[in-house]
Amino acid sequence: MATTVRVRGRWRWQLLIALTSLALLALTFVSHLNPQLGLLGNHPRPAFLPPADSRQTCDAANACTGGKSSLSTSINRESISDSNGSLELVDRESVEPAETNQLAVSASENVRGVPSLKKKRNGELYYNWKLFEHDYKEMLQRFRIYVYQDVYNNDDVYANVFMRHKHPYDPKLGNYFSEHMFKINLLDSHFLTSNPSEANLFYLPFSINVMRNDPRIRSDTTIPEFVAKYVERITREFDFWNKSHGADHFYVCCHSVGKEASAKSPYLQRNAMQVACSSNNYHKFYVPHKDVPLAQVWPRPPEPQITPPKQRKRLAFYAGRAQNSRVRSHLISLWGNDTDMDIYADKIRGSYPEAFRRSKYCLHVKGYDVNTARISDALHYGCVPVLISDYYDLPFANVLDWSKFSVIISHMDIPQLKDILLSISDASYSQLHENVLKVRKHFSWHKKPEDYDTFHMTIYQLWLRRNIISPLNTNQN
Structure with missing residues (x-):
């Protein structure tokens, strides 16, 4: 009787192992077919909030009736096409989305990432320019x-x-x-x-x-x-x-x-x-x-002449109120007296634009919030941004590869800031600077x-x- 029970137990255990193996094999196969599953798992959207009641809503035919349901302004729409007079449309849902940059990057990962600029399609700035360009044209039209x-x-x-x-x-x-x-x-x-x-x-x-x-x-x-x-x-x-x-x-x-x-x-x-x-x-x-x-x-007024890399004599620049965050206080306490960097608490000594023009790297450091205008200022003046702001969902990060035109470090790596910047070769810096000039157009507003x-x-x-x-x-x- 004991032998029969052991045999049955062994059989059940072997069956469980087999079923588990099949499940893992199926999951691997599905993930290979649809890599988006792994990306979507990073930030699940909270459950959609259902209606508070079961009130009936009108259909498209009568949604626009009534005094306030439409605008009196008429808009003239343009028909936009490419040089051949037609648009090539791409099925967006069949393409993998680019993973959003979360800025949780360690110093060692960041330094290793900089020399790889040349390896990824010659420093290309976009995850998929062809897809973006075609989808952008469809957006303009529709x-x-x-x-x-x-x-x-x-x-x-x-x-x-x-x-x-x-x-x-x-x-x-x-x-x-x-x-x-x-x-x-x-x-x-x-x-x-x-x-x-x-x-x-x-x-x-x-x-x-x-x-x-x-x-x-x-x-x-x-x-x-x-x-x-x-x-x-x-x-x-x-x-x-x-x-x-x-x-x-x-x-x-x-x-x-x-x-x-x-x-x-x-x-x-x-x-x-x-x-x-x-x-x-x-x-x-x-x-x-x-x-x-x-x-x-x-x-900002237009910046017609961008200072080239060789004329940028200062390693890094930052100016901002230290009391706005512990991260800024830590940065200023460690590097405020460094002779190679211009790190200021509160007011800058001299011209703010000139500080950007003479510096190789310009620091974006978290204040009360993760965002400041220093990123766009750095790009405007042709200075390579250094992002020290964890948990920042960066603008256009599903289109632009931020590692190609900025340096990203974590709050915990501020003590290694100078070593990180000095470890970037002249060739890698030149590539970063060149890419900064290419992305500036994405961070500019115009009257038209x-x-x-x-x-x-x-x-x-x-x-x-x-x-x-x-x-x-x-x-x-």
């Missing part, structure tokens, strides 16, 4: 965005919150320039549609920066309440939100308070997309792959948008997210 009419309503007591900024190049806007330029560029673009039934996405045009400076709203508590009431009005007066419960809606913010703007609106928080400078991977309201990192850019500038690159990120839910019609894009 992408349509509906903006709520508050952006045109002069009579509203809070019109300033929704309308375009009258003086976007005012130096006082500083860090919040990108938020306003996106709205201005979008309102003047061919992407806008007055017909919500053909819209891929819907834009909520409130400005966090304007609210932050409006004495009626400006507190950290009042701003989320104002936003929640606005979203509630949108859901009550329009059917567009209710079609997807906000998943095809987005808003833009480049003020740190914007991180909390959705705190009082669960649907906005969990379903809608935020286009945010403060793209913190660890923040509870920011969701990588759903939300969109926005490049933080200051309005230009191809591949910050506006179009941000629009492209939204384009990639347009099929989360098909909004008002049954035709799949």
Whole structure:
């Protein structure tokens, strides 16, 4: 009897091993067919927030009826094609997405990565330029965005919150320039549609920066309440939100308070997309792959002459308030007196632009938040950025390979900062600098948008997210 039990136990154990082996073999086969499975596992999107009730929503035929459901402004759309008069379209879903750069890179990994610039397709900056170029052309032809009419309503007591900024190049806007330029560029673009039934996405045009400076709203508590009431009005007066419960809606913010703007609106928080400078991977309201990192850019005059590498005599430059973060305090305490680097607490000695022009590397260091405009400033002046900001979801990181034009180190590697920079050969630095000059166009705003500038690159990120839910019609894009 004991022998029979042992035989049965051994048989069951062998069967379990066999089934486990088959399961692992099947999983390996599926992963080989679809490498995207491994990438998507890094940042799972929180569960879609279901509707609070089972209210019936109207269909596309009657969604646009009624006084406030359409814009009075007519938009002339351009027909865009390539030099041959036609567009070659690529099936995006059949291509692997590029993994997002999370900046959690150790010093040793970073130093090993720099000499590899030559090995990866001659220092190519894009994960797949051909795919990006074709998809970009399709976006120019097909992408349509509906903006709520508050952006045109002069009579509203809070019109300033929704309308375009009258003086976007005012130096006082500083860090919040990108938020306003996106709205201005979008309102003047061919992407806008007055017909919500053909819209891929819907834009909520409130400005966090304007609210932050409006004495009626400006507190950290009042701003989320104002936003929640606005979203509630949108859901009550329009059917567009209710079609997807906000998943095809987005808003833009480049003020740190914007991180909390959705705190009082669960649907906005969990379903809608935020286009945010403060793209913190660890923040509870920011969701990588759903939300969109926005490049933080200051309005700078054109830089016609870029200082070549051989004329850059200083190793590194940084200037910023030490009290804004422990990371900055640590950097300044270690390297503030180094004779090869210009590391300043608070105010810089001399000219800020000249410090960028004479330096080989310019440091971007986390402050209150992971983002600052120092990255775009470095690129503007032709200085290779050094990113010391963990958990930063970098702008355009699914298109651009940041390792080809910047140096990325972790907070813990600040004591080795000088050794890391000195270990980069002259040839590798020249390649980094050359690539900086190539990517500068992606980090620039213009009164009239230009191809591949910050506006179009941000629009492209939204384009990639347009099929989360098909909004008002049954035709799949």
